[in-house]
Amino acid sequence: MSVREGPVFSLRNVRRTREGGGRRFVLEVPALEIAPGARLALLGPSGSGKSTLLDLLALVLRPDPGSERFLFAAGAAPLDVAAAWQGDETPLATARAAHLGYVLQTGGLLPFLTVRANIALPARLAGREDRARVEELALRLGVASVLDSPAEAISVGQRQRAAIARALVHRPAVVLADEPTAAVDPAMAVEVMALLLAETEAAGAALVLATHDHAMVARLDLPVARFAVADRDGAAVAVVGA
Amino acid sequence: MSGRLALVARLAVADAAHDRRLFGCFALTVAAVMAPLLLLLGLKTGVVEHLLDELRADPATREVIHRGHRAFDADWFARMAARPDVAFVVPRTRELSLSIDVGRPEDPIRGQRAELVVSGAGDPLLGALGAAIGADSVVISERLARQGGFAAGQAILLWAVRAGAARARADVSLRVAAIAPARASERAAVFAPLGLVADIEDFLEGRAVPARGWQGVEPPAARLFPSFRLYAASIDDVARLDAELTAAGLNVETNAGAIAWTRRLDANLTVLFAILLACAAVGVGMALGASLWANVERKRRSLSLLRLMGFGRHALAVFPLAQGALVAGLGWLAAAGVAAAVAAGMNVALAETYLGGAALCRVRAVDLAVALALALALALAAGLAALRPILAIEPAEGLRET
Incomplete structure (x- = not known):
């Protein structure tokens, strides 16, 4: 893992407006930088804008025109995300495939593949297939015994752990996790979180975690990005602050 | 990608x-x-x-039958034979004068009446057997073989008798190269090369054939044939040949309709x-x-x-x-x-x-x-x-x- 000097994400005055249900919602990011290997919890209740920010960082949501700076610096050359959204989306898809890993609420495994094929898929997509790494991650995450089971046949806890393996298999720069413990029981939640933190750290990946679980964030002593929501000109405006 | x-x-x-x-x-x-x-x-x-x-399977399907008598010269036959849509074409002699007798060499009196048909290699009626026809070898029909008790490889004597004042008889010694299958002809027939048939026709018409030592009047310079035996190359060529020959004023019959x-x-x-x-x-x-x-x-x-x-x-x-x-x-x-x-x-x-x-x-x-x-x-x-x-x-x- 090469050591990067600058931040992987660098955002300045990025906005995203969402219309829905006759109400306007605006997320404003005055300044946000995420260093390589850093951890950041996006903490807030539903509707606070943490999902919007996670989508922006996941490179699947287009920022409003006029954003001052939105750089993603994981590859050889930094990707100007705001500019990439103006063209065809190929550079964004390529960046997602090469440098981002995702852990979703219920794992988001493909039901028609085995656990092994699910874990291996991002590495295959990135052209970095590595059987030994799949086995190793599965062993560390405790899903080695179900590697050849259909993804839909394993328990929810196993799914979340397999999803962590999948998010890390292609050695991404950033892992994005969206409420990764929402679907498991409290005991399992502690275990899954501990594994997620340990493995992203071992892989040297930054971790951005969207959650509403204040207690967990406090217990793990994670750096937090908070969302201050205010009413401005009839629109709900959420401002991200460190 | x-x-x-x-x-x-x-x-x-x-x-x-x-x-x-x-x-x-x-x-x-x-x-x-x-x-x-x-x-x-x-x-x-x-x-x-x-x-x-x-x-x-039936060569008769591809046959173009000419009804009537005209005068076709060697040029006409060469032109027709050169066409890719013509599989086989040979002259047909005047039918009335075609009848000859075929007998055993040791018994030159009792013969079988047979007709003489111009044939040769490529004759669809004979298939591969046509190639066996040569100056001294002929193919005979199954009926003739049965009537005369002839077998393949056997020597036969073929003779024609000229009637009238210049009455004479011409004998030709031949060999039976093969017996044609029954479907080739229902009649007693000898499938012979054009040269032999032409010579016998000349003899019967009273003309001399010096090569065979047959006496008669001087033959004309150019030979004309009254009719022809013609087979199209494929069943899809029959209609065109029918149309062209009809357009040329010939009275032809074909199976173009059935095809x-x-x-x-x-x-x-x-x-x-x-x-x-x-x-x-x-x-x-x-x-x-x-x-x-x-x-x-x-x-x-x-x-x-x-x-x-x-x-x-x-x-x-x-x-x-x-x-x-x-x-x-x-x-x-x-x-x-x-x-x-x-x-x-x-x-x-x-x-x-x-x-x-x-x-x-x-x-x-x-x-x-x-x-x-x-x-x-x-x-x-x-x-x-x-x-x-x-x-x-x-x-x-x-x-x-x-």
Whole structure:
């Protein structure tokens, strides 16, 4: 893992407006930088804008025109995300495939593949297939015994752990996790979180975690990005602050 | 990029394998339509080919018969023989003077009356036997062989008797090269080279043939023949020859009508089949398109996850196309198997009754290949129906549980 000097994400005055249900919602990011290997919890209740920010960082949501700076610096050359959204989306898809890993609420495994094929898929997509790494991650995450089971046949806890393996298999720069413990029981939640933190750290990946679980964030002593929501000109405006 | 497309195709196949019952049903839908069509086509081929085989097997089908007498010179025969649509053409001599006698060399008195027919290599009536005809060897008809007790390889004596004031007899010693099959001629006939026939005709007409030592008047410089025996190269050349010779003022008879009828039957059955095929293709295409579309909708969550993971919008288009091709391929495989088995059964059970032993249902390899190509093309077209929904899938959908 090469050591990067600058931040992987660098955002300045990025906005995203969402219309829905006759109400306007605006997320404003005055300044946000995420260093390589850093951890950041996006903490807030539903509707606070943490999902919007996670989508922006996941490179699947287009920022409003006029954003001052939105750089993603994981590859050889930094990707100007705001500019990439103006063209065809190929550079964004390529960046997602090469440098981002995702852990979703219920794992988001493909039901028609085995656990092994699910874990291996991002590495295959990135052209970095590595059987030994799949086995190793599965062993560390405790899903080695179900590697050849259909993804839909394993328990929810196993799914979340397999999803962590999948998010890390292609050695991404950033892992994005969206409420990764929402679907498991409290005991399992502690275990899954501990594994997620340990493995992203071992892989040297930054971790951005969207959650509403204040207690967990406090217990793990994670750096937090908070969302201050205010009413401005009839629109709900959420401002991200460190 | 191509590796990524191949990966999408493999995921599409994995998805189909996971939903194998559903996709099995899709494939059966294709097979259920394709198998009867293949059998229908096989029956059409069997019946039409049987009719054409019968026409082709009988050289008489290709014969152009000239009624009447004209004067055809050597040039005319050379021109006709050079045409690619003419398989065989030889002169026919004046029929009344053709009768000769054939007997054993040791008994030059009692002969069998026979007719003399100009023949040679390539004569469709004789097939390969025609090549055995030479200056001193002839082929005789089966009836003549029976009447005279002649066998192949045997020496015979052929003679002609000139009537009238210059009454004389000409003898020619020959060898029987072969006995023609019965279908070549029902009569007692000698298939002989043109030179021999021309000499005997000259003799009978009272002209001298110095080469054979036959006395008579001086022969004319140029020889003209009153008629011809002509066979077209194929059954499809008969109509043209008929038309051209008729246009040249000759009175000819051919089987052009029967041949045209068979061809018309073939063409009409082909049109009928094409209409059926088009209807079936539209039906199967729509069913397959709807199935693939529905599968994209059902797999929307998985597909959006793939988009989230970094598969490009257009790369995912391979997903329904690959599944369509898979369904078409499996459907074709099942249909080909069923059609081959049913065709074989039909041929065993029914061919004896209807076509005298010929295969009633002929499912040809080329038909199977075309069926596969059509099925794949149809599957791709059906896959295109699923393109709009699949291109509309956003990666952000993959992040949210909906």
